[in-house]
Amino acid sequence: xxxxxxxxxxxxxxxxLCFPAFAADMPKRVVTVGAPASEIVFAxxxxxxxxxxxxxxxxxEKVKTLPKVGYMxxxxxxxxxxxxxxxxxxxxxxxxxxxxxxxxxxxxxxxVLPSLATLENLPDAIMVAATALGxxxxxxxxxxxxxxxxxxxxxxxxxxxxxxxRKKIVFLMSVGHGQPMSAGAHTTANEIIALIGGENPxxxxxxxxxxxxxxxxxxxxxxxxxxSSTLDQLGGLAGLQADPVLGLHKAVAAGHVLTVSASxxxxxxxxxxxxxxxxxxxxxxxxxxx
Numbered sequence: 001x002x003x004x005x006x007x008x009x010x011x012x013x014x015x016x017l018c019f020p021a022f023a024a025d026m027p028k029r030v031v032t033v034g035a036p037a038s039e040i041v042f043a044x045x046x047x048x049x050x051x052x053x054x055x056x057x058x059x060x061e062k063v064k065t066l067p068k069v070g071y072m073x074x075x076x077x078x079x080x081x082x083x084x085x086x087x088x089x090x091x092x093x094x095x096x097x098x099x100x101x102x103x104x105x106x107x108x109x110x111x112v113l114p115s116l117a118t119l120e121n122l123p124d125a126i127m128v129a130a131t132a133l134g135x136x137x138x139x140x141x142x143x144x145x146x147x148x149x150x151x152x153x154x155x156x157x158x159x160x161x162x163x164x165x166r167k168k169i170v171f172l173m174s175v176g177h178g179q180p181m182s183a184g185a186h187t188t189a190n191e192i193i194a195l196i197g198g199e200n201p202x203x204x205x206x207x208x209x210x211x212x213x214x215x216x217x218x219x220x221x222x223x224x225x226x227x228s229s230t231l232d233q234l235g236g237l238a239g240l241q242a243d244p245v246l247g248l249h250k251a252v253a254a255g256h257v258l259t260v261s262a263s264x265x266x267x268x269x270x271x272x273x274x275x276x277x278x279x280x281x282x283x284x285x286x287x288x289x290x
Contacts, residue, residue, distance in 0.1 A: 029087075031050070031069060031088045033053070033054045033072050033075065033088065033090035033091060034056060034091030034094055035057045035058065035262075035263035036263070036272075037089050038057035039060075039271060040129045041089060041133065042063075044142060045138055046133050050062075051085060052069050054068060054075070055068050056072050067083065073096075075095065075099045075100075080108075081106065085108060091115075092114065093115075100112070117267060117268075120150070123143040126143045127140070153273055153280065168201050169196070169198035169200060169222065169224075170200065170225070170251075171190075171192075171193070172224055172226055172230075172249070174233060174246065180245055182209055182210075183208055184202050184203055185204075187207060187265075188265050188268065189225065190202075192264070201220070213245045213248055223251050223256045223258055224252050224256065226259055228259045228260065229261075241253060
């Protein structure tokens with residue numbers, strides 16, 4: 001029994017000595033690049049160690065008060081280095097690549113998440129971030145919840161899929177005083193449309209493309225999806241309907257407008273599943289009223 005007690009005491013002492021070393025290896029000053037990366041880090045409960053984000057990060061509210069390191073694809077090493085981070089967590093396609101390489105060469109670890117242009121990659125991205133932060137336990141809980149939410153979303157959206165009668169949904173985005181942009185294949189907007197059981201009439205081309213007033217007026221989609229920032233910029237639904245270009249679409253005139261956050265259009269994060277679920281339910285409500 002005496003030997004057993006000595007063994008336990010030694011084991012406790014060993015753990016107590018090791019734990020500070022493990023804790024010392026955990027990041028204490030993190031820069032996040034890309035709206036989904038920022039949302040994931042905060043959702044993992046690590047918001048208190050985030051010292052700066054990029055300009056695409058707008059949620060949660062705290063990130064609006066943090067220093068900005070520039071646009072996610074146009075970073076400058078000097079600005080990031082000046083913040084003395086001990087880790088950078090970035091979405092795929094952040095860069096330039098040379099800047100991320102320079103940071104790593106200076107001993108600042110950079111973790112690049114799997115592409116979040118596809119929702120199914122979100123649980124893996126969560127675990128990659130959680131491992132980098134030393135929060136694997138929190139990551140497993142969040143990833144499990146997201147997987148369950150995605151499965152539930154697939155069942156809900158299935159109610160909107162009725163073969164030839166699938167609703168046509170077009171994504172339009174206001175870009176200042178220039179032509180509106182629409183979303184083709186290989187975009188998050190296109191995947192959202194598919195996830196809620198719709199069909200994208202612009203899927204014949206890749207990426208985002210400017211659209212003329214004539215094309216908008218002639219488009220026969222049942223719904224128009226816009227970012228919430230576009231709606232706010234124009235003054236709500238009434239402002240969207242009064243817009244000389246976007247207001248030409250028959251679905252806008254009928255009030256068949258769906259909104260999604262700009263951050264989800266930039267890439268899927270923990271909040272995105274809930275947003276997409278709400279869109280699917282909104283379509284079902286519209287259908288029930290007709």
